[in-house]
Amino acid sequence: MPLNSSRFNRILQVMVASSLFFPVLPGAFAELSPSHYTWLGEQIFRNECNSRPSCLTSWNAGEDFPSVGIGHFIWYQKDQEEIFEETFPALLAFFGDEGIVLPEWLKASAAADNPWRDRDSFNQAQQSPRMQELRDFLLLTAPLQAEFIVHRFNITRDSIVSSFESAKQARARQVIDQLATIQPPYGQYALIDYLHFKGSGLNPAENYQGTGWGLKQVINAMLGQQVSLETFATAATAVLDRRIENAPLARDESRWQAGWHNRIKTYLPPQAVSVN
Numbered sequence: 001m002p003l004n005s006s007r008f009n010r011i012l013q014v015m016v017a018s019s020l021f022f023p024v025l026p027g028a029f030a031e032l033s034p035s036h037y038t039w040l041g042e043q044i045f046r047n048e049c050n051s052r053p054s055c056l057t058s059w060n061a062g063e064d065f066p067s068v069g070i071g072h073f074i075w076y077q078k079d080q081e082e083i084f085e086e087t088f089p090a091l092l093a094f095f096g097d098e099g100i101v102l103p104e105w106l107k108a109s110a111a112a113d114n115p116w117r118d119r120d121s122f123n124q125a126q127q128s129p130r131m132q133e134l135r136d137f138l139l140l141t142a143p144l145q146a147e148f149i150v151h152r153f154n155i156t157r158d159s160i161v162s163s164f165e166s167a168k169q170a171r172a173r174q175v176i177d178q179l180a181t182i183q184p185p186y187g188q189y190a191l192i193d194y195l196h197f198k199g200s201g202l203n204p205a206e207n208y209q210g211t212g213w214g215l216k217q218v219i220n221a222m223l224g225q226q227v228s229l230e231t232f233a234t235a236a237t238a239v240l241d242r243r244i245e246n247a248p249l250a251r252d253e254s255r256w257q258a259g260w261h262n263r264i265k266t267y268l269p270p271q272a273v274s275v276n
Contacts, residue, residue, distance in 0.1 A: 157173075160216045190229060194218060
């Protein structure tokens with residue numbers, strides 16, 4: 001569908017705004033540049049959507065909510081309650097803080113609620129002007145979505161560290177912070193992608209046979225090791241393999257093993273790579 005003048009002008013506003021709002025973040029991610037955020041957004045988009053714009057507005061079979069954006073942010077209807085954390089309204093609030101112009105229909109939506117009542121109506125609207133405008137907007141703001149994911153990581157990092165027993169907290173923070181300094185933005189990418197991919201590991205409900213599979217479990221496996229992207233990838237692979245071993249047989253999680261391993265391999269950069 002071709003862009004009309006009003007849509008084109010609004011997209012230009014988003015593009016200009018996106019190039020201006022990259023504040024320096026505290027802690028382990030303070031050295032990221034705008035081009036790093038662009039790269040991170042591309043990596044996350046590739047992992048979640050195989051870089052397909054159509055995937056930016058998805059409602060998976062068997063789920064009660066759509067997932068939108070490069071990070072497949074969850075979006076609930078009004079008064080909907082689920083066990084998973086809703087993240088899309090928080091992303092929109094982040095955009096507002098950064099001065100990004102939202103589509104009018106989305107800006108006017110009460111509390112940024114999902115306006116589609118079910119998966120069928122959502123899928124039937126995929127080629128509607130509203131849905132296409134949403135995909136345009138999400139594609140163009142990919143770097144800021146990556147920044148939002150980093151912002152959430154910085155908050156979650158402290159929760160992960162404090163969840164360790166006191167004698168291990170300093171080492172846990174050291175492991176995370178050292179990882180984040182390895183060949184920017186690759187170390188940061190490994191941390192935020194795994195967190196986004198398999199969670200923090202802090203939710204007691206997310207376990208098989210009493211064992212979780214989130215970022216905390218990966219960091220815990222590294223406490224006695226030298227910090228590198230290689231040891232992180234090895235620990236992450238082992239944590240996911242243990243999840244598969246502990247999973248109920250009916251879930252047949254081994255079908256995802258190769259894909260999970262391939263995703264972990266993207267944390268290891270080529271020997272000669274430059275991200276300015």
